[in-house]
Amino acid sequence: MRIKFLIASILFLTVFSSKAQDFRLGKVSIEELNEKVHPKDSSAVAAVLFEKAENKLVFSQERGFEIEFVVKTRIKIYKKEGYDWANKAFRYYLVNSMRENVSFSDATTYNLVNGKIEKTKLKSDGEFDEVINKYWGQKKITMPNVKEGSVIEYEYTLRSPNIGNPRDWYFQSDIPVNRSEYINYVPEYFVFKTNVKGFISPKITVEKSNKMLIINSKERVVGRTGTTTTNFNSDNINYIETRTTYLAENMPAIKEEAFVNNVRNYTTSLEQELSMTKYPNSIPKMYSTDWDAVVRTIYEYDDFGPELNKTGYFEDDLKVVLTGLNTQDEKIDAILKFVKSTVKWNNYYGYSCNDGVRKAYKDKTGNIAEINLMLTAMLRYAGLNAHPVLVSTRSNGISFFPNRTAFNYVIAAVENGDDMILLDGSDPFSTPNVLPFRTLNWLGRLIRKDGTSAPVDLMPKKASIALKTMNYSVNEKGEISGQLRSQKTAHNAMLFREEIKGVKEDVYLEKLENSSNKIEIKEYSLKNEKEFNLPVIETYSFVGNNLSELIGGKIYINPMLFLTRKQNPFKQENREYPVDYGFPFQDKYAINIQIPEGFKVENLPQSITLTMNGNLGVFKYLTSLQGDTIQISVSNQINSSIVLSEDYVALKSYYQKMIEKQNEKIILIRI
DSSP states (O other): OOOHHHHHBOOOOOOOOOOOOOSSOOOOOOOHHHSSSSSTTTOOOOOEEEEEEEEEEEETTEHHHHHHEEEEEEEEOOSSSGGGGGGGEEEOOOOOOHHHHHHEEEEEEEETTTTEEEEEEGGGGGEEEEEESSSEEEEEOOOOOOTTEEEEEEEEEEEETTSSSSSESSSEEEEEEEEEEEEEEETTTTTEEEEEBBBSEEEEEEEEEEEEEEEEEEEEEEEESSSEEEEEEEEEEEEEEEEEEEEEEEEOOOOOTOOOOOOGGGSSSSEEEEEEEOOOSSOOOEOOOSSHHHHHHHHTTEEEEHHHTSSSHHHHHHHHTTTTOOOOHHHHHHHHHHHHHHOOOOOOSSSSSSSOOHHHHHHHHHHHHHHHHHHHHHHHTTTOEEEEEOOOOOTTTOSSSOTTOOOOEEEEEEEEEEEEEEEEETHHHTTTOOGGGGGGGSSSEOOTTTHHHHHHSSSSSOEEEEEEEEEEEOOTOOEEEEEEEEEEEEEHHHHHHHHHTTOOOHHHHHHHEEETTOOOOEEEEOOOOOTTTSSSSEEEEEEEEESEEEEEEEEOOOOOOGGGSSOOOSSSSSSSSOEOOSSSSEEEEEEEEEOTTTEEEEOOOOOOOEEEETTTTEEEEEEEEOOOOTEEEEEEOOOOOOEOOHHHHHHHHHHHHHHHHHHHHEEEEEO
């Protein structure tokens, strides 16, 4: 329910205005070149002075209607850190009849030299054409002679037969955007679904105009004498074209905030997809009207459904793996381990197979689809009710209406009544229901054999636990020595294993010592590093000379020592974006402190319990004194993967009170 409310809450309104300016390429002004900082954001490293996109459906005799997408852009570079904005890359589709074409033009860098405008045009050595994979290519330009103060301009054109999915348009960016204009031209024969999302809505104007198509044809006619003549005909077809203009001005830079899933989910942008065609004298045709239709289309792709159903390449090997296994959990665990050890991920996303599951199995490497469709097939072979689940990764964002490009990933799921076990064979540290962090992105879509589909909540329900047990003693000089045991489960364990992968122990320990108030670590041990179904456990002894303060004969100690949170991660007064932790979690600390002989406790922090907005978060800080031992139990539990922006003020206050409590001192005095 929280996820559905969050999706609904992302659509908002607001509009701005801008000063007059010449929005044509080649009309760079001395005022623009002289500008040292952005007038509304002095921290900006660059700014989009204007960008104008025109998306047209154009007709040709040979190919019918195609998309012509033309973008003109002018960017100001303020600082060296903004030089990356002098590079532009644009992807295009490579395959067969849907192949696209991209070209750059009018790419020029402008600088002010001795009070005069100097132009440097892009040459051929600054333009690159790359093949990303068998589906996608990429055109790139690197602008010449870029300096602090430069203004750059370029135009690029995409020609695409794929009229069903016009490119998304983002009115906001990581830098300020002074003016962003998107103009859409749609003949009456096409109906598109459109969605404007974000916290600032562009101004929208709609105009209709009469247009005409000229279709030429020829006909060969055989006369009575047997002579063949060719008659040329020209038909004029009148139609109505709708021009929709989206204009956004003075758009602030999108600022990264702590615990944001993908900031582009909340960026002012436009999505479109073809929903219907209605040509003259033809029955209207519907496209991708709901998620079931989208899923059926994907399932029927040659590199999805047929690949899932291929057999005869793994059965002999899998029989050995399954020998003696009877329960569902045993089979799932064994098959997942087998896939992870047999086929390595080649770092390519996608729900479509590239070379196919057979070749991936033979070569022991494959993309996401090849690995997880293979995993699904093996689970089915073992008699389990397994299905693929389409996913959009966190980096890919979230689509707000059904469309075929909403997904870029696939995982496997085993259904057992109301129970759903999610699996990903591409990550070496994944376990059942502990998916890679990249996949924890709200909702996926499960595809059953009968063609039906169902939404799947990808956000974990079970809390990941980090338990730290620390016993230490203090001497009369305030020097501290002790032992620490750290235990991590589920996603906490996965992230830790990823962190230490390939890192030498001495390098890791040096980093740990430096981040822990310069303690000295001895007797370090690590358990269950490769037993992924078990908690990962670290233990070590430590000593520290700067973990307490001696003032006026008293010893002041922060009881959590180097485990104390010092700063609130939430600094803004208000927040537009939800807080996305990725998974619920509980951080627990059990601390025992040995008081030095000849000292007693003058001050001991009081026990408290904090709750946030209906048990969304619970913080407990419990203290007790047993003889010469101080016992402290601390727990911070966040019970939801996502905290809505409406709960942000409460969350910020919760963290602030928690930090203040963690930083209270124990005071020891001589008896």
